[in-house]
Amino acid sequence: MWRSLFAFLVLSGCVNDIGVSQTAKCNGQLELAEDDVVDSPFDADKDGYFSADNTDCANTYAADRLDCDDSDDTVHPSGVEVICNGLDDDCDAATIDDSDDDGDGYTACVDDCDDQSDAIHPNAAEVECNLLDDDCDAQTLDGLDQDGDGYTECEDCADLSPKINPGTVETTCNDIDDDCDELTSDTPDGDGDGASVCEDCDDSDPMRYPGLEEVCDDGIDQDCDGAIDNDCDYSGTWDLDDVVDYSCAWGLVSFNFDTLVVTDMNPTIKFKGSGSQPGTMVGSIDAYKEFDADNQLSGTCTETYAITGVFTDSNNFDAEFTASYAGSCYDCTNQSWTVHGTR
Numbered sequence: 001m002w003r004s005l006f007a008f009l010v011l012s013g014c015v016n017d018i019g020v021s022q023t024a025k026c027n028g029q030l031e032l033a034e035d036d037v038v039d040s041p042f043d044a045d046k047d048g049y050f051s052a053d054n055t056d057c058a059n060t061y062a063a064d065r066l067d068c069d070d071s072d073d074t075v076h077p078s079g080v081e082v083i084c085n086g087l088d089d090d091c092d093a094a095t096i097d098d099s100d101d102d103g104d105g106y107t108a109c110v111d112d113c114d115d116q117s118d119a120i121h122p123n124a125a126e127v128e129c130n131l132l133d134d135d136c137d138a139q140t141l142d143g144l145d146q147d148g149d150g151y152t153e154c155e156d157c158a159d160l161s162p163k164i165n166p167g168t169v170e171t172t173c174n175d176i177d178d179d180c181d182e183l184t185s186d187t188p189d190g191d192g193d194g195a196s197v198c199e200d201c202d203d204s205d206p207m208r209y210p211g212l213e214e215v216c217d218d219g220i221d222q223d224c225d226g227a228i229d230n231d232c233d234y235s236g237t238w239d240l241d242d243v244v245d246y247s248c249a250w251g252l253v254s255f256n257f258d259t260l261v262v263t264d265m266n267p268t269i270k271f272k273g274s275g276s277q278p279g280t281m282v283g284s285i286d287a288y289k290e291f292d293a294d295n296q297l298s299g300t301c302t303e304t305y306a307i308t309g310v311f312t313d314s315n316n317f318d319a320e321f322t323a324s325y326a327g328s329c330y331d332c333t334n335q336s337w338t339v340h341g342t343r
Contacts, residue, residue, distance in 0.1 A: 084109030129154035173198035248332035278305030301329035
């Protein structure tokens with residue numbers, strides 16, 4: 001009897017102490033050996049999709065729940081396919097990872113450097129000077145570089161001269177297109193006066209260039225001929241374009257001349273006519289070549305002879321000659337002539 005009771009107690013204790021464990025299965029059911037997430041041992045990368053490599057998972061779940069790479073949480077049916085990374089990111093074999101859009105037999109991911117043009121691929125012949133890498137080989141030049149300056153004949157305007165290429169700085173006034181750019185002037189005009197730096201003695205000053213009229217006595221070479229204030233000596237005999245002729249007071253006042261002798265002693269200048277009338281008119285000339293000279297003969301009749309004008313260039317002047325009378329001058333009246341003189 002006691003033996004029977006002991007045996008019953010032993011057997012009853014074993015029943016209470018020993019539990020039967022259940023093996024984890026990919027069957028959609030929560031087993032005792034699994035966590036609180038159904039089938040968690042079969043989603044190794046924790047991306048919410050079950051391993052397609054497990055037969056039970058593949059038999060239990062539809063394709064949109066199966067992970068084609070359970071070691072990478074970026075790869076699963078909801079993943080976005082990334083071109084040319086060698087992965088089936090969206091677990092869909094129909095989504096192309098490596099495309100041949102131009103149908104030339106070469107894919108964009110491996111060897112086609114331009115998958116939009118079927119004329120460009122590794123087996124194509126390089127076409128010179130079309131600025132394209134036709135054969136997808138950077139080592140194949142698009143053109144020859146005969147002078148070895150790093151620029152091919154396609155862009156080098158002088159491929160036999162290493163000093164002439166698009167990378168060279170333009171040298172002014174050498175009649176060479178050093179930088180192979182027609183828009184870069186070889187003869188720039190910095191001050192915009194119409195004379196390039198090649199001929200302008202001061203290309204920063206628009207008031208100095210060849211051909212400009214020289215301003216006298218300012219210490220500046222306006223015409224860029226290398227001489228300062230030259231062509232400013234107006235000394236010499238000047239022919240007038242008309243005869244200056246007048247007589248009054250029964251011949252006591254009488255002059256007739258068509259030339260003037262100029263003596264330039266800048267800033268003093270003299271104009272001498274024939275005879276005592278008008279005599280020598282003395283005055284001044286300024287930096288703008290304007291002059292004003294006169295001669296006064298005093299007496300019962302005061303005679304004043306004057307000339308006012310401007311030298312328009314080294315051999316021409318425009319002026320007004322006047323004769324004025326004051327006092328007892330009988331029938332003499334004031335006179336004036338507009339004259340042009342040439343030397």
